[in-house]
Amino acid sequence: MIQISGVPFQPNENWKLESIERAIIQHMLNAPILYSFYSEDEFWFEIKVRKNITKSANEMNQSQAQFTTFEYARCNPNYWQLTMEGGFLLRPDVQPADAILDIYRNSSLYAFECATAAVIIYYHATLYSIGSYLFNSLFQNLYLYSWHTDPDLGIITFYSNHFLPGDVVYINNPDFHPDTPWFRGLNAVLLNDGNFFGHGFSIRTMEQIIQILNEYRKPGSQQTAYLTNLVTRPSFNYLGSLVSQQTSRRAYKMQYPIVHHNKCSISYVHYLYYLSNGINKKDK
Template sequence: MIQISGAPFQPNEKWKLDSIERAIIQHMFNAPVLFSFYSEDDFLFEIKVRKNMIKSANEMNQSEAQFTTFEYASCNPMYWQLTMEGGFLLRPNVQPADAILDIFRNSSLYAFECATAAVILYYRATLYSIGSYLFNSLFQNLYLYSWHTDPDLGIITFYSNHFLPGDVVYINNPDFHPNTPWFRGLNAVLLNDGKFFGHGFSIRTMEQIIQILNEYRKPGSQQSAYLTNLVTRPSFSHLGNLVGQQTNHRAYKMQHPIVHHNNCSISYVQYLYYLSNGINKKDK
């Protein structure tokens, strides 16, 4: 169900929606929960970001970027400094938008795990949605490592039985084999056709993803991998407000702490646990 300015949703022919946008709206309309928006602009902005998340996932799927662990991560040294922990730190005098675009333009130079991939997709979708000028103003201190993000993405995570195209969901593999800990789970983007993109898995159905994860369990395990009800997404309203105000928060913004945990393919909830407990890889 959709509500805009307190009134039931009514399509507007002037919007000229494409097939991806129409699919997103249909998912909202059919959901047994209420999606309420202050204005048409807020509604259309969320649809735009979701569409651009899907487009970005398809771009990454078609790229040559590889899945790997933090130990073997790689990036283009013209744009990023590879840290000892396997993170990508934006180089001085490099525009953030150019660095994010390079991950897709020179994808063969890059390798990273799936939580980092999800964050890259958020940044790419945001860049598509707000333009390079505002993106460069807001995200001047980019550091890509697992679920670490700039505060202005406003990443939120919660439990729900309803997913929308453009959401990142988590597939858990509780009995993953200790020799392949990167198969502990998968962060995946729900696409408009009901399939999922997960970095290292390409685009597949949920059943196919679970089947692959089940091949990397402990011997004798009877516990299947499964789709959790965890949903992770950016704050569409916060990003939309920044666009409306053309606000540069850089001078007042405190960056999130960084947790170098060295565990690939974790959920955002697990990252928050590490963050709240001060867990770094040196402690483990």
């Protein structure tokens, strides 16, 4: 269900919408929960960002960027500095938009794990949603590592039994084999056709993803991998407010601390646990 300014939303068949946009709107209309928006601008901005998230996920799927652990992460040194922990730090002489676009344009030079991939997809989609000028103003000093993000991306996470195209869901593999800890789970983007993109898994159905994860469990495990009800997404309302106000870079912005945990393929909730407890751990 969709409500805008307190009035039930009525789609117009004469609107010239892309198939992705129609799919997102239909998912909202069919949802057992109410999606409420203050204005049409707020509504259409969320549709645009969700559309761009699915497009960015499809583009990453078609790219040559590889899945790897933090230890073997790679990036283009013309745009990023590779840190000892396997993160990508924006070079001071490079514009943020150019660096994000290079991940897609020169994808063969890059390798990263799936949480980092989800964040890259968010940034790429946001860039195409708000334009390079505002993106460069807001996202100075980018650092790509796991779920670490700039506060202005406004990442939120919550539990729900309903997902929309553009949401990132988490598939948990509780009995992952200790020799392959990167198969502890997968962060995957729900696409408009009901399939999922997970970096390192390409585009697959949920059943196919679970089947692959189950192949990397402890010997004798009876616990299957499963789709959790965790949903992670950017704050569309907050990003939209920055666009409507054309808010440029602030004189001071509190940055989130960085937790170098070295655990690939963790959920955002898992990362928040490390963040709140100040934990820096190494896989054994």
